[in-house]
Amino acid sequence: MALIVQKYGGSSVGTTEKIRAIANKIKGYRDRGDDVVVVVSAMGGETDRLQGLADEIGSPLPREMDMLLSTGEQVTIALLTMGLSAAGVDACSFTGWQVPIRTDDAHGKARIDSIDAEHLKTELGRGRVVVVAGFQGVNEANDITTLGRGGSDTTAVALAASLKADECQIFTDVDGVYTTDPRVVPGARRLEKITFEEMLEMASLGSKVLQIRAVEFAGKYGVPLRVLSTFDDGPGTLISLEEDVEEPIISGIAFTKDEAQLTVLGVPDRPGIAYSLLGPIGEANIEVDMILQNVSGDPSSDYSATDFTFTVHRRDFDRAKGLLEQAASELGAREVAGNTSIAKVSLVGVGMRSHANVAARMFKTLSEENINIRMISTTEIKISIVIEAKYLELAVRALHETFDLDAEPEKVDSELTPLSEQD
Amino acid sequence: MALIVQKYGGSSVGTTEKIRAIANKIKGYRDRGDDVVVVVSAMGGETDRLQGLADEIGSPLPREMDMLLSTGEQVTIALLTMGLSAAGVDACSFTGWQVPIRTDDAHGKARIDSIDAEHLKTELGRGRVVVVAGFQGVNEANDITTLGRGGSDTTAVALAASLKADECQIFTDVDGVYTTDPRVVPGARRLEKITFEEMLEMASLGSKVLQIRAVEFAGKYGVPLRVLSTFDDGPGTLISLEEDVEEPIISGIAFTKDEAQLTVLGVPDRPGIAYSLLGPIGEANIEVDMILQNVSGDPSSDYSATDFTFTVHRRDFDRAKGLLEQAASELGAREVAGNTSIAKVSLVGVGMRSHANVAARMFKTLSEENINIRMISTTEIKISIVIEAKYLELAVRALHETFDLDAEPEKVDSELTPLSEQD
Numbered sequence: 001m002a003l004i005v006q007k008y009g010g011s012s013v014g015t016t017e018k019i020r021a022i023a024n025k026i027k028g029y030r031d032r033g034d035d036v037v038v039v040v041s042a043m044g045g046e047t048d049r050l051q052g053l054a055d056e057i058g059s060p061l062p063r064e065m066d067m068l069l070s071t072g073e074q075v076t077i078a079l080l081t082m083g084l085s086a087a088g089v090d091a092c093s094f095t096g097w098q099v100p101i102r103t104d105d106a107h108g109k110a111r112i113d114s115i116d117a118e119h120l121k122t123e124l125g126r127g128r129v130v131v132v133a134g135f136q137g138v139n140e141a142n143d144i145t146t147l148g149r150g151g152s153d154t155t156a157v158a159l160a161a162s163l164k165a166d167e168c169q170i171f172t173d174v175d176g177v178y179t180t181d182p183r184v185v186p187g188a189r190r191l192e193k194i195t196f197e198e199m200l201e202m203a204s205l206g207s208k209v210l211q212i213r214a215v216e217f218a219g220k221y222g223v224p225l226r227v228l229s230t231f232d233d234g235p236g237t238l239i240s241l242e243e244d245v246e247e248p249i250i251s252g253i254a255f256t257k258d259e260a261q262l263t264v265l266g267v268p269d270r271p272g273i274a275y276s277l278l279g280p281i282g283e284a285n286i287e288v289d290m291i292l293q294n295v296s297g298d299p300s301s302d303y304s305a306t307d308f309t310f311t312v313h314r315r316d317f318d319r320a321k322g323l324l325e326q327a328a329s330e331l332g333a334r335e336v337a338g339n340t341s342i343a344k345v346s347l348v349g350v351g352m353r354s355h356a357n358v359a360a361r362m363f364k365t366l367s368e369e370n371i372n373i374r375m376i377s378t379t380e381i382k383i384s385i386v387i388e389a390k391y392l393e394l395a396v397r398a399l400h401e402t403f404d405l406d407a408e409p410e411k412v413d414s415e416l417t418p419l420s421e422q423d
Numbered sequence: 424m425a426l427i428v429q430k431y432g433g434s435s436v437g438t439t440e441k442i443r444a445i446a447n448k449i450k451g452y453r454d455r456g457d458d459v460v461v462v463v464s465a466m467g468g469e470t471d472r473l474q475g476l477a478d479e480i481g482s483p484l485p486r487e488m489d490m491l492l493s494t495g496e497q498v499t500i501a502l503l504t505m506g507l508s509a510a511g512v513d514a515c516s517f518t519g520w521q522v523p524i525r526t527d528d529a530h531g532k533a534r535i536d537s538i539d540a541e542h543l544k545t546e547l548g549r550g551r552v553v554v555v556a557g558f559q560g561v562n563e564a565n566d567i568t569t570l571g572r573g574g575s576d577t578t579a580v581a582l583a584a585s586l587k588a589d590e591c592q593i594f595t596d597v598d599g600v601y602t603t604d605p606r607v608v609p610g611a612r613r614l615e616k617i618t619f620e621e622m623l624e625m626a627s628l629g630s631k632v633l634q635i636r637a638v639e640f641a642g643k644y645g646v647p648l649r650v651l652s653t654f655d656d657g658p659g660t661l662i663s664l665e666e667d668v669e670e671p672i673i674s675g676i677a678f679t680k681d682e683a684q685l686t687v688l689g690v691p692d693r694p695g696i697a698y699s700l701l702g703p704i705g706e707a708n709i710e711v712d713m714i715l716q717n718v719s720g721d722p723s724s725d726y727s728a729t730d731f732t733f734t735v736h737r738r739d740f741d742r743a744k745g746l747l748e749q750a751a752s753e754l755g756a757r758e759v760a761g762n763t764s765i766a767k768v769s770l771v772g773v774g775m776r777s778h779a780n781v782a783a784r785m786f787k788t789l790s791e792e793n794i795n796i797r798m799i800s801t802t803e804i805k806i807s808i809v810i811e812a813k814y815l816e817l818a819v820r821a822l823h824e825t826f827d828l829d830a831e832p833e834k835v836d837s838e839l840t841p842l843s844e845q846d
Contacts, residue, residue, distance in 0.1 A: 068497075
């Protein structure tokens, strides 16, 4: 008998019919003898409906927005608890303040300070399924707070940590984490396991299965996290601390087309230029992803000059370019160039730490496909490149094959021998 | 500068446009220098929408129904507070549990045990309008409770009592309490004042302006209550403890067509028959209104027999008749008769206490119109009669004229001299 925390998102509880189906699914776990805590989001579309009402009113006070939006999950916990009762399962619902889940004061993006799990334990001890509203908490002044969109994942992980649950299961509309997007590479394979570090790199790079803060939280508190499908049975993907002894070098390939590139050419090279260029971008709350700085290759420069490049989300491109042109002109830079037709591809895997040749093999593969690399950035467990958007699918498929990702881990060839055998 | 508690119902806050209009109305009171506490219901239609979701799930657990339905008011308080902010008025919202409004455990029909108004006073002291969710509270176990439909009136009155407010204003879609329904008697007149006792008799008899529990509550705690229109300006009707010295004998005429009559004929007259007949009705949760028992006029009875009559809501007629037929047959009664084409008309007024001739004038008026009276029931401040439904409008108009209700109180003729002058 295990203690499991399960989280179902908005699309899993979007209709009363789906809520009844979830109730039956949970009954299966109860019948197996597991203790179950369920975290749910607002019914799909409900948060947008509430946001729409607020937009019509204007003046979106942060405290009142949380008061408003938190009703979404409150509706779901009541309906699911009734659904469990209809399925013959004894259950009890809790809002964030009833648990209580204590947070700081940052309305709309609050962080969890502490969870008092005593009430939940009492109800579990009575043999009940406990249904908790995700995404919400309460601050010291007893004001309702929300953790921001997608925060239900964080609620689930925090409850699992607090209850010392055996596993935190995030139910979603995909059946696990894949080596890459199956729509691009038909041979993409579901990973049985992945480490937190790898998952963080995958998630932040566009494999949007899990909220990144939830993964960080799970890693920090050592909560075993599993991603699995609401609608199909199957083991999903386990995200854990343990680095599997049979781990391949590369776990997966993440990619995104959502970014745009901005380059300042011919910047007089002196201390502080990075700050001068990125300061206004940061002040405008535009998120910057990759940042690169090179000595300028421009032969006409009669002073020591540099080229400075970074990427932003495509929706922020125009705003960022305007800010950058002003900053660049103040610095005496020659030109600001931009490109919105780029794509970013990243190889992720803890196994690459000790494999210097991964980057070389990646570049060789792209070269053989005649794909030009515009930017390169690396971390310990990730290599990211920026290429022209039109080559994205070709690049991902070629790399997926090069690193043998469609093969089961047991079948890796000698060059990809697991770490343990190499040591 | 006064402290006012205002309550706006679901139709007053049914759209974001209406909520903005209410915010501007409240701003008017603030600009005048009043301290304002606002109690609001769920947006019109929202409670039905939530109830519909619960119906689709089945298994309406009382605790979870309250969890579900209480979100309706929570949405309104957030939107109205934002609307006030948009209108330049500083405001702060409170759910029932945040106040807190402590209730007993009777989910769906909870009674208020106590209100801790300290938080509200603090916010009022900061110059803020306080917006409170009506209809809801919290029990000792921190479960959300609801006071039942229409309970927002009760919330407003309870808050007014707790805060010792100068007045509790119930905004509605009518501009006050009328001498009778203006749709039936075009000359019906808005009352400037009415006593709590009169209002209770009027409310329970079909002038559904205010929730009856709220009026009881206001009377018990001496809270001056005013009914007025959300959409028009005007003083409305003040419901107060003071019996006006200029009070006419009759304040108003209430009526209903919602009832049906059941009569058991020829019941052997022995102790306990009332209980034998009404016991099964009460157990089936059918509410009984007028009850009459007469010695039977049936000459064929060779034993002492009685006729027993009562009225129920028309929707309960068939169920009540079935139960009554069984009970009547067990008692050896001759027959059960029923009539669903009845109407009840009631004269209400504290002034009639000392006027024995009111009943006589009522009966004379009806007799002159050839209207047959089927049942009569009286209290200290009310005379109710049951007549055939088709005569309802005729009876109400005739009585309205007889008792001079379309005249202003100052103009009453000598026969209707106010109490003070008669003493």
